[in-house]
Amino acid sequence: MDAVTCQYCGARSLIDRGRKPTTAPIPQGMHVVRVVPPSSGAAPFIVLGAVTSMMVAGGVAGFLLMRAPATSAAGAGARPLLGSGPRTYFGDRPMLADVNGDGATDVIGKSSIPAGEEWIAAYDGRDGKPIWKTAVLTKDATSHEARRAVVAGRVISIDGLGKAQAYDLRTGSPSWSVSLGEKAKRVCQGNGVIVVETVDEVKHGLEPATGARRQLAKDAACKPVPSSNADEAPGYKLVGWSEFDELGLPSLHEIEGMTAHDALVPSGPGPRFLLGRRSKGSQVKMVAAVDKKKVLWKDVVPGVDPLTTKVMGSDEAAYEGGLLVVPYDMNDSKEGTRLACFDGGTGKRLWDVQVHKKSQVSSGISTSANDVFYATWTAVYVFSLKTGQLRYVIGTEF
Structure with missing residues (x-):
């Protein structure tokens, strides 16, 4: 990697491995993270410097993890080091819907990798295995002003600039996109129409199949749907x-x-x-x-x-x-x-x-008829609603 992004605050840092000197100016708002060159034979480490100061000042305990090779000097048969496998994070309030049509409640939400790329993915509600994932989201679609929801057979992602992108619930493939002209506040279900309420308190009606605009009555119904909003859910x-x-x-x-x-x-x-x-x-x-x-x-x-x-x-x-x-x-x-x-x-x-x-940062909680889905900073823990028994985990914790 030549640059890394903090998964919590979005701060970006350049990676300096000491390969060659440079006189190029550091981009505004970025810091330099210096690491030991791989050829030195030393154990990998990071000097956080200004990055640490910024994150501590913001009240965030953040860190970057550099991993050694998966096997130790004992040989190829040695036990892999902790955390040496691929890591996938889940950082969203779990949205629940039957994605694959098997009658079980599946999980949809924003996911990512440590390098910073983020996307929306669906996971099988029986065991947490991936079903599909979208293309990488833009930065605006992952901001705190972005909204996501499942409504009328579509997964709706609205970025911080008011652009709504619809994906097919079954496949995750893009269906249509439309610009709302304002930031979204919530997404809900109208009478055969997707309703998006923007921060200026205007309700926008969208056709589920095409995204075409629909005129809405002033008192149009707006039922809660599975969404990234923490203050409502169906029921x-x-x-x-x-x-x-x-x-x-x-x-x-x-x-x-x-x-x-x-x-x-x-x-x-x-x-x-x-x-x-x-x-x-x-x-x-x-x-x-x-x-x-x-x-x-x-x-x-x-x-x-x-x-x-x-x-x-x-x-x-x-x-x-x-x-x-x-x-x-x-x-x-x-x-x-x-x-x-x-x-x-x-x-x-x-x-x-x-x-x-692990971390005490919550991304939200959702419940189905059978299970509780509790999302932390980077993973979803799925428990039986009746007994509290842990069934499986989606993603990996820091």
């Missing part, structure tokens, strides 16, 4: 406390012993779930189920010693078939992240499992 949406009054929910401090910051609101009948913190004593993540203003049950989220867990961070949750799944992090980063599952009607804790002992 529920996540809202902040400022919307509680409008939805008839208890206010921020109304529940005894709890401060509620967010709520998961299912689209059908049944309880609503408030997510927040314990208001007295040590701060601990809490969850409560309510019927309008009436509290049905409440509990701390952690199924381990609550004082060993983190409180800070976003309030994520997913809901399917009457079961509520809530992630939480441990204080010790080496203890990673856990998932707790509650019976939505009774509050009974059904299971509480460790996801991993």
Whole structure:
């Protein structure tokens, strides 16, 4: 590689192996990473310099990994070194749909390799094996302003400049593209039409087969679809406390012993779930189920010693078939992240499992009728919704 890109912040750095001196100016915004030339016989290493300073200043613990050959000096039969195989990352909220028509829920999302190339890929929901992947995405299609969704037999990717690219759900092949003229806010399902709501609050109707524009009524329906947006999914949406009054929910401090910051609101009948913190004593993540203003049950989220867990961070949750799944992090980063599952009607804790002992960066959580898909920085862990048993992993962790 002559240049590398940080998978978290997007910063680019030039690689200097000391092959030959150069007087060419360093491009603006880039840094130089110097590595030992391969011919020196020394163990590979990296001097991060300005890159490290920039990433630490941003609060990001980042690193670049240079690998030695896959076999040691003991000979060809030696055990391969850890991490010597190819690495593929998954860095998206898992979007769920039956891609190959076998009746099982498959996984779609943005994937990448350490070198920085990114694409959208589909994975078999039975074992996590790849089904298809698109061509490499442009930089604008991978920015934080980009949106992705699965709707009407298409995978829709909208870049940060408002260009929508459609891919066939079955094959991943490109179908059509259209420019919206504004950045996208969300993608949803209308009456036989794909609806894209842009940041100027305009709804754009697109024909699923061709991308042709469709005129929409001002009050056109817009049902949630599997998407990269963390605040909604088919069957529920996540809202902040400022919307509680409008939805008839208890206010921020109304529940005894709890401060509620967010709520998961299912689209059908049944309880609503408030997510927040314990208001007295040590701060601990809490969850409560309510019927309008009436509290049905409440509990701390952690199924381990609550004082060993983190409180800070976003309030994520997913809901399917009457079961509520809530992630939480441990204080010790080496203890990673856990998932707790509650019976939505009774509050009974059904299971509480460790996801991993890796990074505590979340890309999102989704649920199907049978499984929980929890995406970390670079991988998706798939658990049984009923038992919490780990089934398989898509991608590899740092």
